[in-house]
Amino acid sequence: MSIFFNDLGKHQNSIVFTTIDEQISYNDLVFEIEKLSENLLARKLAFIICENNIESVLGYLTFLRIGIVPLLVSKSIDRELLNDLITNYKPNYIWANKDYTLSNDWKITHSNRTFQLQESISPFNHEFHPSLALLLMTSGSTGSPVLVRLSYQNLIQNTISISDSLGISKEDKPITTLPMNYTFGLSIINSHLLNGCEIILTELSILSKDFWDLFKSRKPTTFGGVPYTYQMLKRIGFEKMDLPFLKKLTQAGGKLDHNMSKYFAELCLLKGIKFFVMYGQTEATARMSCLPAEDAVKKAGSIGIPIPNGSFYLVDDNLDVINEADKEGELYYKGPNVSMGYAYNVNDLILGDENNGVLATGDLAKKDNEGYYYIVGRKKRFLKIFGNRISLDEIENITLKNGYSCVCTGVDDKLYVFTENEQDVLELKNLISAKISIHHSAIIVKHISKIPRNDSGKILYSELQVK
Amino acid sequence: MTNKEKYNQVFMESFSVSSDQLNENLVYQSVPQWDSIGHMGMVAALEEAFDIMMETDDIIDFGSYNKGVELLAKYNVVI
Numbered sequence: 001m002s003i004f005f006n007d008l009g010k011h012q013n014s015i016v017f018t019t020i021d022e023q024i025s026y027n028d029l030v031f032e033i034e035k036l037s038e039n040l041l042a043r044k045l046a047f048i049i050c051e052n053n054i055e056s057v058l059g060y061l062t063f064l065r066i067g068i069v070p071l072l073v074s075k076s077i078d079r080e081l082l083n084d085l086i087t088n089y090k091p092n093y094i095w096a097n098k099d100y101t102l103s104n105d106w107k108i109t110h111s112n113r114t115f116q117l118q119e120s121i122s123p124f125n126h127e128f129h130p131s132l133a134l135l136l137m138t139s140g141s142t143g144s145p146v147l148v149r150l151s152y153q154n155l156i157q158n159t160i161s162i163s164d165s166l167g168i169s170k171e172d173k174p175i176t177t178l179p180m181n182y183t184f185g186l187s188i189i190n191s192h193l194l195n196g197c198e199i200i201l202t203e204l205s206i207l208s209k210d211f212w213d214l215f216k217s218r219k220p221t222t223f224g225g226v227p228y229t230y231q232m233l234k235r236i237g238f239e240k241m242d243l244p245f246l247k248k249l250t251q252a253g254g255k256l257d258h259n260m261s262k263y264f265a266e267l268c269l270l271k272g273i274k275f276f277v278m279y280g281q282t283e284a285t286a287r288m289s290c291l292p293a294e295d296a297v298k299k300a301g302s303i304g305i306p307i308p309n310g311s312f313y314l315v316d317d318n319l320d321v322i323n324e325a326d327k328e329g330e331l332y333y334k335g336p337n338v339s340m341g342y343a344y345n346v347n348d349l350i351l352g353d354e355n356n357g358v359l360a361t362g363d364l365a366k367k368d369n370e371g372y373y374y375i376v377g378r379k380k381r382f383l384k385i386f387g388n389r390i391s392l393d394e395i396e397n398i399t400l401k402n403g404y405s406c407v408c409t410g411v412d413d414k415l416y417v418f419t420e421n422e423q424d425v426l427e428l429k430n431l432i433s434a435k436i437s438i439h440h441s442a443i444i445v446k447h448i449s450k451i452p453r454n455d456s457g458k459i460l461y462s463e464l465q466v467k
Numbered sequence: 468m469t470n471k472e473k474y475n476q477v478f479m480e481s482f483s484v485s486s487d488q489l490n491e492n493l494v495y496q497s498v499p500q501w502d503s504i505g506h507m508g509m510v511a512a513l514e515e516a517f518d519i520m521m522e523t524d525d526i527i528d529f530g531s532y533n534k535g536v537e538l539l540a541k542y543n544v545v546i
Contacts, residue, residue, distance in 0.1 A: 237523035
């Protein structure tokens with residue numbers, strides 16, 4: 001079985017990374033990994049403050065190869081939250097842009113391009129479970145972040161399944177459009193490294209001219225996007241763009257509404273692009289299902305069928321398995337990519353596999369009589385905002401901690417916040433926007449004279465008027 | 468409201484900036500709220516404020532507060 005982070009050397013002189021400034025080969029990458037590995041110790045904890053650049057991916061691969069457990073952190077993380085994570089998890093290494101200067105308790109031991117490695121001068125002795133490979137933050141986690149514990153097998157297996165689902169080969173050349181600390185973005189990098197592909201790494205946004213200049217000069221064949229990416233693509237006239245080298249598009253990170261799904265399926269068919277809709281969660285490493293491109297038009301709105309080695313089933317409120325078609329239930333997934341569980345603090349890093357390969361997704365789904373699955377709603381109280389999963393209860397807790405009182409509800413890409421205190425409206429909007437790093441236009445704060453509750457004081461969310 | 472006032476208001480509301488930040492230094496991604504989502508919101512707000520429909524190239528080219536003034540002139544909007 002091929003292991004994407006160990007078998008890099010076999011792709012030799014093929015280009016692995018292209019950026020605006022340079023190109024390096026798989027051989028160069030292995031050489032740089034060996035250099036960065038010098039004097040590093042296995043079974044330590046590292047934080048990577050990720051950017052879509054060579055340095056971040058180099059650090060990630062180096063750590064995986066030598067058995068250091070990395071936590072991938074967004075570069076736009078709230079600084080206070082980052083400090084809390086450092087205090088809680090006591091990393092031995094921090095691999096980040098040279099702008100991240102830490103206290104005197106840290107010494108710089110390696111550097112590469114814009115990044116440097118800082119080592120704690122009083123290293124903490126973590127106890128890790130031997131299978132633990134990588135830690136990711138659940139998307140949109142706030143306040144007290146929850147980490148997902150992924151094993152080496154989770155990563156290796158999911159990468160192979162994704163590669164098979166999408167039929168990735170050496171000729172595929174992705175360009176990054178999602179952050180690498182985001183599970184979908186990371187899975188694109190992993191699955192293309194497995195196949196010896198060239199990956200164009202950029203921090204540029206699809207709304208910048210420089211992105212499209214890079215795009216036209218480097219001719220990527222594929223990229224991925226969350227629903228909002230596709231809305232932007234539609235708005236900026238993707239339909240009229242002449243990009244004959246583009247062969248595959250993938251969509252995940254939330255449900256693309258039926259009309260948009262159909263629009264892109266048909267447009268891609270016309271343009272000779274394969275359009276894949278996928279479904280996943282960080283808790284399942286990255287992906288759980290894929291709608292094959294040839295079914296994109298016919299089955300628009302579906303999340304497809306499970307990836308190889310995975311399976312879905314639906315259960316009703318009594319936890320009985322539903323066998324008939326078109327009946328709704330909670331979606332469960334079973335497969336080798338289901339994470340080991342969560343970590344709430346540093347002591348949890350020694351825990352073994354708590355999920356045993358089974359994940360209750362929290363999504364409500366149904367399947368049609370041909371075995372294609374459709375997401376129809378949510379069991380748990382969370383929203384997907386611009387691809388990030390946001391827990392509504394967690395937002396209520398954060399606002400409470402900051403001295404406000406509100407209740408939250410909403411629909412995807414729109415969070416509705418209700419407060420009885422009219423003077424708090426603007427402050428709540430700013431606070432929530434900052435804490436969850438989501439643009440304020442997605443947050444609607446409304447004043448309400450009385451929050452609807454039942455006799456026992458339980459909030460009646462269904463009575464809150466959205467829109 | 469003058470065109471200049473309307474233009475400024477869209478920027479202040481879309482990106483949560485104050486009037487003294489409205490200058491040549493206000494460029495795409497220079498403030499946290501001017502991300503891709505803020506950008507699309509700004510475009511929609513400008514289209515509504517001036518009753519125009521912006522072209523793809525102009526949406527992508529709209530990289531700064533100053534550049535926008537130049538681009539809107541193409542739509543006969545004089546700031």
